[in-house]
Amino acid sequence: MGWLPLANILHHKLRSAFSAMGIGIAVCMLITLGGLSRGSLFEIAQRWESVDADLIVLPRGWGDNASDKSGAALADRYADKIAEELPQMVRRVVAVFTWQMKLAGQDQMAAGVDPDQWDALSGGRKISQGRLFDPRGDFGRWIRSKLLTGGTGNGEVIEIDEQDLSDPAHNGLELVIDTRLAEAGGYQLGQTVFAANHHWRIVGIVPAGAMARVFLPRATAQYLFGNGDMTRGTLMFVKLAEGVDPGPAAGAIAKLTGQDVVAVARYRGMLMEKFGIMFVYVDAVNTVAMIIAFLFIMITLYTMVLQRTREIAILKSAGASRTFLARQIAAESLILSGAGMVAGVGGSFLAARAIQAFRPLLTVTITWEWIAVAVAVAAVGAMASAVYPAWKAGRVDVAEALALE
Amino acid sequence: MSNDGGNIVVANDIEKSFGRGAGRVHVLRGLDLTVRKGEFLAVMGPSGCGKTTLLHVLGLVTPQDAGEVFLNNRQVPLKDSARNVLRRKHIGLVFQRFNLINVLSAADNVAIWLRVRGLPSDGRVQPLLEAVGIPHLARRKPSQMSVGEQQRVAVARAIAHDPDLLLADEPTGSLDSLNATALLELLRNFNRLRGQTIVMITHSPEAAAFANRVVHMKDGRLLP
Numbered sequence: 001m002g003w004l005p006l007a008n009i010l011h012h013k014l015r016s017a018f019s020a021m022g023i024g025i026a027v028c029m030l031i032t033l034g035g036l037s038r039g040s041l042f043e044i045a046q047r048w049e050s051v052d053a054d055l056i057v058l059p060r061g062w063g064d065n066a067s068d069k070s071g072a073a074l075a076d077r078y079a080d081k082i083a084e085e086l087p088q089m090v091r092r093v094v095a096v097f098t099w100q101m102k103l104a105g106q107d108q109m110a111a112g113v114d115p116d117q118w119d120a121l122s123g124g125r126k127i128s129q130g131r132l133f134d135p136r137g138d139f140g141r142w143i144r145s146k147l148l149t150g151g152t153g154n155g156e157v158i159e160i161d162e163q164d165l166s167d168p169a170h171n172g173l174e175l176v177i178d179t180r181l182a183e184a185g186g187y188q189l190g191q192t193v194f195a196a197n198h199h200w201r202i203v204g205i206v207p208a209g210a211m212a213r214v215f216l217p218r219a220t221a222q223y224l225f226g227n228g229d230m231t232r233g234t235l236m237f238v239k240l241a242e243g244v245d246p247g248p249a250a251g252a253i254a255k256l257t258g259q260d261v262v263a264v265a266r267y268r269g270m271l272m273e274k275f276g277i278m279f280v281y282v283d284a285v286n287t288v289a290m291i292i293a294f295l296f297i298m299i300t301l302y303t304m305v306l307q308r309t310r311e312i313a314i315l316k317s318a319g320a321s322r323t324f325l326a327r328q329i330a331a332e333s334l335i336l337s338g339a340g341m342v343a344g345v346g347g348s349f350l351a352a353r354a355i356q357a358f359r360p361l362l363t364v365t366i367t368w369e370w371i372a373v374a375v376a377v378a379a380v381g382a383m384a385s386a387v388y389p390a391w392k393a394g395r396v397d398v399a400e401a402l403a404l405e
Numbered sequence: 406m407s408n409d410g411g412n413i414v415v416a417n418d419i420e421k422s423f424g425r426g427a428g429r430v431h432v433l434r435g436l437d438l439t440v441r442k443g444e445f446l447a448v449m450g451p452s453g454c455g456k457t458t459l460l461h462v463l464g465l466v467t468p469q470d471a472g473e474v475f476l477n478n479r480q481v482p483l484k485d486s487a488r489n490v491l492r493r494k495h496i497g498l499v500f501q502r503f504n505l506i507n508v509l510s511a512a513d514n515v516a517i518w519l520r521v522r523g524l525p526s527d528g529r530v531q532p533l534l535e536a537v538g539i540p541h542l543a544r545r546k547p548s549q550m551s552v553g554e555q556q557r558v559a560v561a562r563a564i565a566h567d568p569d570l571l572l573a574d575e576p577t578g579s580l581d582s583l584n585a586t587a588l589l590e591l592l593r594n595f596n597r598l599r600g601q602t603i604v605m606i607t608h609s610p611e612a613a614a615f616a617n618r619v620v621h622m623k624d625g626r627l628l629p
Contacts, residue, residue, distance in 0.1 A: 004509065004517055011508035314504045317466055319493025320521045321486075399458075399467040402500065 005331040008304065016336060019300045023340025023381075024347060026293035027374045030286045031348035031366055034373075036355065037282045039365030041275055045268035050123035051211050053094065053237035054246045056267065057082070057253060058260040070098040070109070072226030074233055078257045082238065085256055089249050092239040094120050097221040097232075101195040101214055103177070104185030104361060110175075110196075111212035112221025112233070114140065120239065122210040130189045130204035133174035133217050140219035142170045144230055162198065165220070172220045176204035181213040184360040198224065213361075237264070293340070294381040301333055301389035305396075312393050313401030322394035329393055330386040337382035341375055413477065413570050413602045414440040414463055420471035421458055421625075432458045433469070434625035440570070445596040445603045447613035450622030456606040457574055459622070463604060464572045465492040477569060493522050497568035501575035503559040505547040511558045512543040518562045533561040537591060553584030560591060564601065571595070573605040577612050589615040 009016040059073040079093040097112035113121045115137050134140070146160065165172040177187060182205050187193065191202050200216070222230050238261075240249050250261040262270070272279075305312065312325060352364035421433040432455040440446055440463075450456050461467040462474065465481060465488040474481040476495060481488060505514050515533055516526035534540045537557040539550075547555050556576060563571055573592065577585035593615045595601040605616060613619045621628040 004506065004513075007506075007508040007513070310504065311506050314500075314506070315517075315521055316489075317464070317492070317498050318518050318521045319489050319496075321489060324521060399461050402461075402466070402504075 003331075005328050005335055008308075008332060009335055012304075015300060016339075019297050019336045020339040020343060022293040022296040023337050023378060024343035026286075026289040027341050027344025027378055028347035028351060029289045030374045030377065031345065031370050032351045032355075032364060033282045033286055034370050035348065035352060035364040035366045036362060037278055039363040041271050042268070042365055043363035045271050047209060047211050048267045049264055050125075050209055051094075051237050051264065052120045052123055052239055053092075053264050054240045054244075055238040055250050055253065056262050056264055057093075057236040057238060057257065058262065059235075060259050062260055070100060070225075070234055072097070072222065072229050072232035072234070074235060074259065076231050076233055078259060079236055081256065082236075082253055086249075086252060089241055089244050089252060090238055091241045092117075092120060094237040094239075095218065095233040096121065096211075096235055096237065097218050097226065098212070098234040099196065099221055099225040103193060103195050103214060104181055104187075106361065108181065108213045110214035110216055110221070112216050112218035112225075114218050118215075121215075121237070122206060125206050125210050127176065127204040127206050128179070130176075130202070133176050133203055133215065134171035134220075137217075137219075139170040139172040139217050143172070143219050143223050147228070147230060160223070165224075166199065166201070171203075172217060172223075173198055173200045174203045174216065175200045176206055176215040177202055178206050178208040178210060178213045180208040180360050196225070290377055290381060294385045297333055297336055297382065298385040298388060300336070301329055301386055302392065304332070305329070305389045305393045309396055309401050312396045313398045316396060316398045317402065322390075325393045326386070326390035329390040330383060333382040333386035334379065337378045337385075341378045344374065344378075345371055411441050412439050412475070413442050413444075414438070414604075415475040416459075416463060416469075416472065417474075418472040419459075419462055419469045419474070421455070421462060421467065421469050432625055433462065435472070436622075436626055438463075438620070438627060440602060440604055442602055443596070443600045444618060445593065445605070445616045447605045447607055447616035447619045448622060449607060449610070449613050449619060452608075454622045455625040456622055460572050460574050460604065460606050463570070464496050464498055465489075466498075494566070495569040497563035497566070497571040499556070499559050499563045499571065499573040499576045501578040503547070503552075503555045503579070505555055505558055505562075507547050510544050510546055511539065511550065511554075511561075514547070514558055515562045515565050518565045522566045524566055529565065533565055534558075536564075537561040538587075551584070552579055553581070553587065556580060556584070556588055557591070560588070560595075564595065569602060571601055571603045573603060575606055575608065577607065577609065582611075585609075585612065 057074065057078065062069055076095055079095045082090055082093050094113065094117045099110050099112065100107045101110040102108070111121065115132055115135055118132055164170070181187065187202055189202060189205060192199050193202060218233065219230065222232065226232055238253065240246060246263050250263065254261040315325065348366055352366055355362055355364050416436060416438045419433050419436040422429050422431040424430050436459065438459070448456055448459065458467065462469050468483045468488065476491060481491060506517065509517060511534060512530045515530045519526040519529060531540060531543060534543055537560050539554055539557050542550055542554055550558070577588055580588060589612055592603055592605070596603050605612070607613050
């Protein structure tokens with residue numbers, strides 16, 4: 001038989017469509033904004049977690065607040081010290097210099113790494129187009145040699161100009177970028193880009209997912225962004241030997257170096273703590289959107305109850321209980337919410353695609369957990385929205401309603 | 406008046422008024438009525454004499470202010486939920502304006518009546534539509550039917566759960582004479598062939614003529 005709630009919804013197609021659309025927009029917002037805010041941060045966290053390492057050594061005091069720091073802050077000598085003094089514990093130390101470079105219209109974290117440590121930093125990702133920057137480490141050797149021997153020792157300033165840096169023999173101003181940055185900026189292999197006050201040549205493109213979107217020779221980063229101090233970087237990734245417990249190892253490294261040591265897995269938490277307030281705003285916006293959507297449904301149902309007072313009275317005259325009437329209204333609310341949920345979930349996937357098509361550097365992560373949250377919120381909201389109209393329906397006076405005949 | 410075994414409904418000294426204070430209107434004033442099993446009773450009277458209110462009291466839609474109502478020899482309690490259960494089980498109502506649910510087909514209008522009463526609808530709807538002579542209209546919505554057809558659906562709906570008492574409030578009030586006659590014949594057949602007890606409110610002497618007993622009301626009381 002035809003089901004009354006469904007029949008009512010189909011009878012009032014436009015009103016039902018608007019109600020479902022209200023829920024759909026709210027659900028879409030909930031999933032998309034949640035997926036966008038968390039997705040972009042988690043994507044950064046995932047990239048850091050892709051580094052083949054267990055611990056991060058940071059300058060003392062940075063601790064849990066290191067997620068957006070860069071520059072020359074940590075002496076390279078700690079890398080040797082760790083490797084030399086904890087050989088059973090540590091398999092590898094990768095020193096990295098991070099800096100901000102504006103590419104594709106927004107700041108990107110650029111990671112300076114020694115070419116021979118690329119594999120560890122990139123998590124084994126192979127360059128898909130072109131080659132690694134300064135593959136033989138020529139620039140590092142050249143700049144160090146120049147700095148050591150180029151002066152007279154009488155306070156003479158060593159002048160290294162753009163031409164020296166970009167000399168093909170040194171390969172100093174070379175970049176490797178990831179595929180998403182290449183897509184976002186429309187960058188091609190071999191193209192020269194201007195960033196951080198220098199002209200760089202894109203020599204390689206790596207599949208997205210590596211620690212940074214931009215990579216350059218560490219020596220170049222140290223020289224250009226570290227005030228010429230070739231002895232310092234920003235942080236170090238430490239890969240522990242097989243079976244070593246990261247907790248005690250972190251303590252040992254911290255004790256040895258006097259620097260802060262955190263687990264790579266902790267980086268996600270650091271990001272969340274740093275940018276967690278953003279989630280509060282996003283969640284607040286989502287909450288308001290959901291409340292508005294459900295108020296809309298409640299008004300729709302309430303209007304329906306008012307419009308159908310006679311119908312409700314007729315059902316009551318047949319002996320329909322308040323529970324029966326409440327079930328009809330709750331079912332109507334659930335159908336509208338269900339339709340809205342389906343539209344909202346579908347819309348969120350479309351929105352995610354659209355966002356990533358127009359802003360390739362943004363990541364929208366739609367997870368089953370978020371969909372489940374949206375579905376649960378919509379279901380609970382639907383039931384809550386139905387409470388007052390159902391109560392109102394239960395109070396319809398049959399004799400009074402029928403007396404209007 | 407006392408209750409006895411052959412009665413479906415006995416109403417004793419029923420009082421019912423609406424409003425408060427100076428605006429209070431006494432609609433039923435010590436009314437007594439007995440409806441016997443298998444009877445087709447017509448209640449006639451001028452507008453405002455309390456016919457519909459009487460029907461609502463007998464149909465357990467409205468509680469009386471004073472007096473008592475017996476249904477199947479048992480006193481009807483005043484508590485809403487108990488009256489609701491009795492109404493669901495024992496009473497069928499037909500209204501002047503049919504009061505069908507516009508968004509449902511004829512068959513679904515009947516089926517939901519069964520569902521409200523917790524009865525299965527499978528296989529029961531079509532025979533009911535056949536009984537009222539409109540088996541071919543099962544899928545039509547009220548807006549796609551004539552008023553006569555709509556009232557037949559309303560009758561099918563009212564008898565769907567095989568009620569002990571069928572109450573009809575001016576069932577021919579919205580029908581032309583042809584449809585009115587057909588409907589009254591239908592009710593009379595139900596009464597004669599199925600033993601259906603019917604109480605019909607009507608203004609029309611022609612309609613009342615189909616009943617096997619007619620009572621007259623005036624000022625909230627039955628005329629002797």
